[in-house]
Amino acid sequence: MDSFPLGRCSVKNSSGTKIQCNRWAILICSHCNQGVCLEHHDIHKHEVQIRTHQLNNRINDLRQILHTLTYQQMIDNFQEKIDQWSKICKNKIDVKHAQMSAQLSNEIKQINIDQFRSIQLNNIEQYIGQPLTDLLHLPNNIQIKHIETLEQQLEQIQQTIKDIFSCLQITDDGHLKVDQSTILINNFSTLSSLHKYSLTDCPGAMAGSPLHHDYLLIFQSEPHFSLVFIENNKHITRTPIDYFVNDICWSQTTQVFLIATEYYLYEFYPLNNRLSQPYGNSKSSRILWSLACHLTDLYIIHKPDMIMYQRDLKKPFEKKREWLKNDIMCENGDQFIGSIRIDEQRQILALSIKQYDNRWRIDLFSIVLMQRLYCGSSFGVSIDINPFYCTITPLLNHHNQWLVQYSTNETNQCVILNEKAQECLESLHKTFGDSCVSRATVYNWFAEFSRGRDHFEDEPRAGRPRTAVAPENIEAVRELVNIDPHITCQQIEDTLQIGSALTEIILHDYLGLKKVTCRWVPHSLSEAQKQDRVDYCLQMLEEFDGGKSKRVYDIITGDESWFYYYDPKTKRQSQVWVASNDPHPTKVRRQRSVGKHMFAIFFMKSSFNTIIRLENGKTVTAKWYANECLTQVLKQVEKHRCLNGLLIHHDNAPAHRVALTMEYLDTQHVKLMGHPAYSPDLTPCDSWLFPKIK
Structure with a gap:
């Protein structure tokens, strides 16, 4: 059995960890409320004194800073930061200026x-x-x-x-x-006419390169088969070829002309005017009729079965896909394909198709899906003499237009075909029937492509303009809110017949309103009571010099309150952080515990004073407050100072303002500070201390 009731010394270090000490505890340390030996008690006392002096020095330094704080100090401090920011910005501008100056000479050289x-x-x-x-x-x-x-x-x-x-x-x-x-x-702002040919003397197949190359290759059959190559409109060379040329096209990817004869494919290299060896088989039953290039793919039409092949230019014309006659010729009576051409900018493949009445039409396909986009209307004159050929060329400077040259044994003609919206709609109805898109959709997309659009993706948009909110709606919402501040958004929408999104925009963005819950107050003050609060606060500020006077150290304040064994957390106190995909945590609803105690707590600006517990079964009366509570409070104060000049502040509870309490304070030479009616927010215990403890 221990000789001392306090047991062994239970001293703890600064981190709160208990230190092993074999001495007996002989007293309760006032600093840590633990039983300690005499040696550790002196150590604790010395540590507290050192920390108290350090804290006092920090407080004095902070007071000095606040006493000397002026607008000019703040201006000088922020001006220094602005000057530093200005220097950083100037340095960035100087660096960027030097980079752009160096870039200028390189960029300007791109202009010839x-x-x-x-x-x-x-x-x-x-x-x-x-x-x-x-x-x-x-x-x-x-x-x-x-x-x-x-x-x-x-x-x-x-x-x-x-x-x-x-x-x-x-x-x-x-x-x-x-x-x-x-x-x-x-x-190329001014284009001149370099060469003129009449249609009766029109040459055979031909193809040209884009403007920055300025190449032109033409097949002429008289006086002998030859390829006429024109470069920059002035250098003309002739290269003999063994076979009649059905079609020529330019490959932008490989930078060569591709030539289709009856059974062979040739490549013509414009840089050295060289014709390659032929590719193909003279024993084949299919004739190479027309061809066109897109990127690394070559599309070829074969006669007489009108099959279209897609071949790879990188792998010596290796076949990738094929389409039969029924896949590309959709109407009954379609005889054969005159030519194939590709608008690479819009990724559209065009076929000129001879119909049963010897008239022509132009069908358009999407290269990506090889899906028919447009089935054209017939043009030309229906005659008994079979048409010889019909070639087409996309006009790069005129969207949705194609240059068509067709001839018979008696005449040659050129026309420009425009893809009209009504014709598109009719051809789509013929092709897709009931599954065709609506008339509005066809006309809308036709107008978009006519303006130069070449894709189906949505254009970037800034969102719905705020100007769509009518001023009369804004004023109407303002008036409804002024009449009834409790009105709901649904009631506003029903009254004005406007949408919920528009209501939210007007309330938050235009009127700057938000709906909040009214704050509960313990009492509705009269105008006289409100004025008393103002007068009291002004009096306190004047008497204590806005808190700078040392008289604030003479004030002792306190109050009584119930403390429950268990007080449930508020909604804000129960908030926790969770990930976006984690389930929300739950907690059981709990009420305050039945067990509780009443405590009276008093403190001063410099230090805590005392805590007094009210015995169970008793109530706060004037006798208890004056004879027990205040007596203990004043005795604790007298340990550090005299009672002369002491000011006590408490609320207007009945036990605080009865005659017994007032007489006791007079005999102790303690002055009572006033307190306005129904003002718990002006008592430090109710507004600050008790909420933090609970």
Whole structure:
């Protein structure tokens, strides 16, 4: 059995871990409320004194900072931060400026100024200078329309020269970019007629490369089979070929011309004017009739069964897919295919198809899915003489237009076909029947493609414009809220006949309103009581110099409150963090425990004073408050200071303001601070201490 009732010393270190001490505890340490030996009690006392002095020094330093705090100090502090930010921004701008200056010389070299100057000077001389000289030689024959034509030509060249200075652009992220489209327009803004052929002397198959290559390859059958190659409209070479050429196409991927004869495929290399060895088999029963290229794929039409093959250019014309006649010729009586062409920009394949009445039509297919997009209307004259051929070419500068050249034994004609919306709708109905899309959809997409659109994806949008909210709706919602602040969104929607989304936008974005729950207050104060609160607060601020006066250390405050054994957590206290895919946690609803105790707690600004427990079965009366509670409180105060000048602050509970309590305070020379009626928020215990303890 231990000799001392407190047992062994239970001292703990600064981290709260118990230290093994074999000495007997002889007293309760006032600093840690544990039984300790005399040596550890002195150590604790010394540690508390050191920490108290350190805390006091920190408080004095903080007071000094606050006493000397001025607007100018804040301005100087933030001005220093602004200056640092300015230096960082200037450095970034200087670095970006140096990078763009270095980039400028590289980007500007992409523009061929010499070529541009030569083209424009030639345009001025050919289309303005020389015609004007010819007119001046015959002054009596000059007409106003001649002058207007020359003026229009001059304005066009002036605009071209002006545009050259806008071809270099600065992007939003600070990069220089040359507008290639502007340069292309400048270089080819004026097109001249270089060669003219009458249709009666029209050459055979032909194909051309894009503008930046400027190649043209033509097959001529007289006086002998040959390929006429034209480069830059002036270098003409002739290459003999052994067979009659049915069709020619240009491959942008391999940069060669592909030539289809009756049984063989040839490649013509424009860089060295060389014709390759033939690919094919002369014993084949199928004739190579027409061909077209798209990326690395070659599409070929074979006669007489009208089968279309897709072959790979990278693997010596290896076959990838094939389509039979019924797959690509949809109407009864379709005889054969005149030619095949591809609009690579829109990824559309076109076939010219000869019908049973010897008239022609143009059908369009999607290259990706090889699905018919358009079944054209018939054109040409229905005659008994069989048409010889019908070739088609997409017009790159005119969306939805195709140049068609067809001939018979007696005549040759050229027409431009435009893909009309009504014809598209009719052909879609013929092809798809009841599953065809609606008329509005056909007309809408036809208009989009006519404006130059070449894809089906949605365009980026900024969302619904806020201007759709009518001002009269905003004012109507404002008036409803002013009349009834408790009105619900559903009631607003029903009253004004507007949607829920529009109601939310008006309330939150335009009126800046949010719905909150009213805060519960213990009492509804009268105007006189509200004024008393204001006067009391002003009086306290003046008496204690806004909290700077040392008189605040003379105030002791306290109050009584019930403390339950168990008080359930509030909704906010029960909140926990969970992942987005985790289930929400649950907790059992619990009520306050039945067991409880009443405590009176008093404290001062400098330190805690005391806690007094009310015995079970008793109530707070004037006798208990004056003779027991206040007596213990004042005795605890007297241990540190005298009672003269002491101020006590408590609320207006009956036990606090009766005569017995007032007389006891007078005999102890303790002054009572006033307290406005129904103001628990002005008592430190009710508004600060008790909520934190509970």
